[in-house]
Structures are given as C-alpha cells and as structure tokens.
Amino acid sequence: RGATGAHTDLAGRHVVVSAGGTREPLDPVRYLGNRSSGKQGYALARTAAARGARVTLVAANSALPAPAGVDVVPVGTARELREAVVEAARDADAVVMAAAVADFRPAVYAEGKIKKRAGQEPEPLTLVRNPDVLAELSADRPRPGTVVAGFAAETDDVLANGRAKLAAKGCDLLVVNEVGEKRTFGAEENEAVVLGADGSETPVPYGPKEALADTVWDLIAQRMPAAGQ
Numbered sequence: 001r002g003a004t005g006a007h008t009d010l011a012g013r014h015v016v017v018s019a020g021g022t023r024e025p026l027d028p029v030r031y032l033g034n035r036s037s038g039k040q041g042y043a044l045a046r047t048a049a050a051r052g053a054r055v056t057l058v059a060a061n062s063a064l065p066a067p068a069g070v071d072v073v074p075v076g077t078a079r080e081l082r083e084a085v086v087e088a089a090r091d092a093d094a095v096v097m098a099a100a101v102a103d104f105r106p107a108v109y110a111e112g113k114i115k116k117r118a119g120q121e122p123e124p125l126t127l128v129r130n131p132d133v134l135a136e137l138s139a140d141r142p143r144p145g146t147v148v149a150g151f152a153a154e155t156d157d158v159l160a161n162g163r164a165k166l167a168a169k170g171c172d173l174l175v176v177n178e179v180g181e182k183r184t185f186g187a188e189e190n191e192a193v194v195l196g197a198d199g200s201e202t203p204v205p206y207g208p209k210e211a212l213a214d215t216v217w218d219l220i221a222q223r224m225p226a227a228g229q
C-alpha cells in the first residue's frame, strides 16, 4: 500500500534492488567490509513484491532470510555486485542501489594468508577504486525509461551534500539519511529526505524501514513511463 492506496501498482514491473555491504578480500581469511545490515534493501524488496513487482534482490553478504517471492542473487565483492546488478537490470523498470558498495579494494589479493614476521612492520595496504555502479547505470540506462535511485548516508550539511551527490551520480532519486552516533546502521527505523533530479524534496519522518521503502516506490512509480511503453 503506497500513498496511492493501490496494492498492485507495480504489477508487471521488474525491479532490481541491491542490499547489504560488499566485502573486498585481502587474503583467504580477511576482507575490508562495512557495517551495512541489509535491512533497508530487504524492506525495499519486500514492499515492491507486496505491490506486485517481480523483484531481483542482489544481496551482498547479508545474513537476512530471503523474502518470500523475491529472486535473491548473493554476491560478495563490489565487482560481483556490479555484474549481477547490470545483468538483472537489462529488462528492469527500476533499479534501487541500497547496498553499501566499497569505494576501494585492495590492489592485490594474497593467494596465501598474510603472515606477520618477527620484528617487521606490516606492509602498507594499497587500495584501488571500485566501479561506481549507480553512476554507471545512471549514465548508461539499460532501457530509456529505467528509473534509477540511490541511497546516501551523510553528515554535516546533509541536504547540500545530498544534492551534490545526486547531480554527480546522475540518478533520478537519492534517499539521504543523516548518520551519527546510533543512527541507521543496524537500526529498525530510519529517517530520510528523498531528493529528486527534478528538484523535488520529500521528507520521510522517523519510522519503520518499510514506510521509507513505500515512499521510495511511490516516487519511483510516478517516474515510470506507462506500462507497455
């Protein structure tokens, strides 16, 4: 149920959601990771399915159970996530990037476990950039009408940072959360502002991640070309 009151306003649509956090391996036993729980992405997948969409959930390292009726594609690294999202997005009406994608990965992967040596300081860690999936999909839409949305957690001047990021990414919508002490990571509830490339600004009060997800689908549905076009 979105603001429209419809139960099936996404029927006949294929939507792709990424969730969780990527992990970039250093060696067979270690990785660089982040604290994303995957809850917001899973809430987006569940609510889209409830509204009648066919949903592909590209899930990076999430321990959450697969939502009923959702096609889950598990991935580990940012590069695996990009491949899975691009593949699933080929016939998608919308893509929502809720995953926390590592910006960098170790430049080299050690085939054997990295060992410490007596009296020696560790080698510095060299990182390289990962692909920016959201910017790529926004610049190179799988279909002319595919709606592309992202998430950003910001501190300081949250709205100004969000506007700048929306423009830099080239996406249609950016959900901006303020992060701080005990906010967002692993929480059940969320507060956000959804910025539109058309200049719109939709505040979403503190509440369950499902409510934010429903607002995001409302805004996406408004931006989709009429079905069958």
Ligand code: CTP
Pocket (backbone or CB within 6 Å): 078, 097, 098, 099, 100, 101, 102, 103, 130, 131, 132, 133, 134, 135, 149, 150, 151, 152, 153
């Ligand atoms: N994102 C992505 N690929 C990346 C990094 C981020 O697709 N390599 C997506 C995220 O899934 C999210 C959005 O971009 O939807 C914003 O992520 P964020 O980390 O806030 O943006 P960055 O451009 O990486 O900016 P920052 O330097 O602030 O981390």
Ligand code: CA
Pocket (backbone or CB within 6 Å): 101, 102, 103
């Ligand atoms: Ca980032």
